[in-house]
Amino acid sequence: MKTILIVDDVFENLYLLRVILIQAGYNVIEANDGKEALEKLYENRVHLIISDILMPVMDGYMLCQACKKDDNLKDIPFVFYTSTYTEKVDEDFALKLGAARFLRKPTDPDHIIALVQRLLDKSNPFTKSKDNTEFTEEEVLKLYSKRLISKLEQKNLDLEKEITERNKIELKLTNENAILDLIANNTSIKKVFNHIIHNYQFLRPEFYLSISLLDESKESLKLISAPNLPKDYCNAIKNLKIGENIGSCGTSAFLKKPIIVSDISTDPLWKNYKHLALKHDLKSCWSIPILSEKDEVFGTFAIYSSNVKTPTFENIRELNSAVSLAKMAIVKFRMAEEVKKKEESYESLINQANDAILSYTFDGEIHNFNKATYTTLGYTKKEFLKLKIQDFIVGDIVRSTKVRDAILNGESVVFDRKLICKDKTIIDVEVSAKIQKDGKVLSIVRDVSERKKAEAKLLESEYNLRQSQIVANLGSYSVDITTNTWTCSAILDQILGIDENYVKTIDSWVDLIHPEDKIKVLSYFQNCIKKVKDLVRSIVLYN
Incomplete structure (x- = not known):
């Protein structure tokens, strides 16, 4: 072997x-x-x-x-x-x-x-x-040294290039992380775009950059950031219609594809606009559309140069990276805007409610509340911000451990309480409460003072009626048309000579009427039933 x-x-x-x-x-x-x-x-x-x-x-x-x-x-x-x-x-x-x-x-x-x-x-x-x-030994050493020195020189060049490239990558990563931090902290879209452009121009100072967003009409590009472009030029393109043959950006947004114009003076896309660019020494323009995941146009990212220039592979790679950051910023900004709109809509809806709506914890700390919460009690918003539940509730916050335990168990609970207004008057309220995921209790508080007064007045009227019936020896009755049954006062039982065992149905009621009056009474009775049914139907239709 x-x-x-x-x-x-x-x-x-x-x-x-x-x-x-x-x-x-x-x-x-x-x-x-x-x-x-x-x-x-x-x-x-x-x-x-x-x-x-x-x-x-x-x-x-x-x-x-x-x-x-x-x-x-x-x-x-x-x-x-x-x-x-x-x-x-x-x-x-x-x-x-x-x-x-x-x-x-x-x-x-x-x-x-x-x-x-x-x-x-x-x-x-x-x-x-x-x-x-x-x-000879000398010739070998001479040739060897020559090749070794050549390789060492090449190694040094390669190493310098590698160090430069590594530093550039590290700087790029640092800048990208800074931009991601700005995005995460809900920094304004213009500041984020300015940061992206400054970072790019730090690496490529020979270029001028701009970022534009498509407006709500989806017909024009609105210039958002172009910190190094001439102001006069920015004013000329701040609202740019999109379409074919409308420069680099207008065409890019319209066609949803990159547009590379290496010479503005001769390119047909710039036929009607080249005078705007050339008078500011802008001779080339590359525009990349910023597209959503659904291929919808967000805007454009443009690079201008004072030279007639076509992008290198490195230029394209760097540009794509910058476009990706701009896209992330736009997506985050739109999400934040959508959340803000929903919150504003929800807050507006809550503030329009007549009932007080607030969230609190059992230590009395109030976390959120609507307009009706402080106006019902007669306070201004500024005054109410200083209060705790203990400052306007009659008695302890937890009056019933049963109610508290039910709330803590996640049940929806309805109970009555009394509150003290700013002017020291007491109002009756009905509270509907339920604990939320964050541990706060969300409550809807309705002022039922007038209802309570009406109920008390009704009870008083009923009592007075019963007393007058006793004095005048008068009876009263009521008919439930849904069950075809009737009830009456004790005086009427005595007048009719019936007791509690008497089955009170419509038929038994008819039997108690004098034969001569039956037709007249039944006609009156049926007319009453019809009126009640018409009234109920009207209420249902109205609701």
């Missing part, structure tokens, strides 16, 4: 190469750098070397040179397999050092195995190195 030495300082590279070679039937020895590889070569019989170039301690170039200078190792085929030194001059130098082949990562596994098989076939002239040029 042939033995192959693989040299690489990256574990993953060693692992992949080892798996490929073992599956092909080869014995594999591993080393992490050139120095360790030489030690393995002296300890084992190796038939082929596959090595990376950029490694610590001793790199691949130095390992190859050391092998080719050693009589015991110089005939072992040496293959470079690299992802760092990939230029043509790197390959030429490797082959001049005596390498059999030069591979660039990644290479197809089948190609690697086929190459290994050919190199291990000694009868195949393919195994000989392609360039047998002899180099």
Whole structure:
């Protein structure tokens, strides 16, 4: 079994190469750098070397040179397999050092195995190195230093570019987080848009940006933010009709697609508007529509330049990111506006109610209330804000533990209480209460003072009627037309000579009437029933 030495300082590279070679039937020895590889070569019989170039301690170039200078190792085929030194001059130098082949990562596994098989076939002239040029030690070191310096310079450039890009990404993330904080804190839409534009222009100061929103008519774009565009130009486009051939933004909003105008002076979309832009040295304009999830137009995001310019891939990527932030701000703003409208509508409805509506806790703290709450008690809103339940209720807040427990159990409870007005008068109220999810008790309080007075007056009238009937020996009765039954006073029972066992139905009532009066009384009775039914029907229809 042939033995192959693989040299690489990256574990993953060693692992992949080892798996490929073992599956092909080869014995594999591993080393992490050139120095360790030489030690393995002296300890084992190796038939082929596959090595990376950029490694610590001793790199691949130095390992190859050391092998080719050693009589015991110089005939072992040496293959470079690299992802760092990939230029043509790197390959030429490797082959001049005596390498059999030069591979660039990644290479197809089948190609690697086929190459290994050919190199291990000694009868195949393919195994000989392609360039047998002899180099002095000084020449090798000179060429090696030249390639190493070139790579180090390239690495420094790459590192600087990576650091710059990383700083740009970190700054972008910081700015985006700041914008997200503004959105979360319900900052005005204009301030959020200004922040988005300032962040973009910090990275790309050569551009001028604007954000416009489609108005309620969905026919015009209203300019919301353009902090760096000339004021005269902003005034000219502050209300821009949308449609085909109406500049970049008007067309973009109308067609719902990006519009890239690299030269305003020649583009037909700007035929009727180019004079507005060109007099302010605005020579190109790209506009991206801001669309909802339902493909509805929210507005447009535009970028102007003082140069005739077409966007790069980087420009488009940055613009899409800014558009996404603007879209988030618009969605949040619209949600907040919708909630605000609903709250205002609800508050208006509550304040129009005649009944007092308030929420409170059992410690007497009042959390919310409507207009009727303080006007019913004769207070101004400013005065009422200083009060607690204890300040205007007669007795303790919790007068009945049964009622309190029912409320705490989530039941709707109705009970009567008395309240003290500002002028010290007492009013009777009916309270309908239910606990809410936040632990506050929501109550609807209705002033029933007049109803209570009417009820008391009715009871007094009924009492007086009964007393007068007793004195005058008069009876009274009432008929329930829904059950066809009747009731009467005790005096009438005595007059009619009936007791409590008498079944009082319409038929039994007729039996008590004198035969000569039956027709007249029944006609009167039926006429009364008809009037009552007509009255009930009128009430139902009215409601």
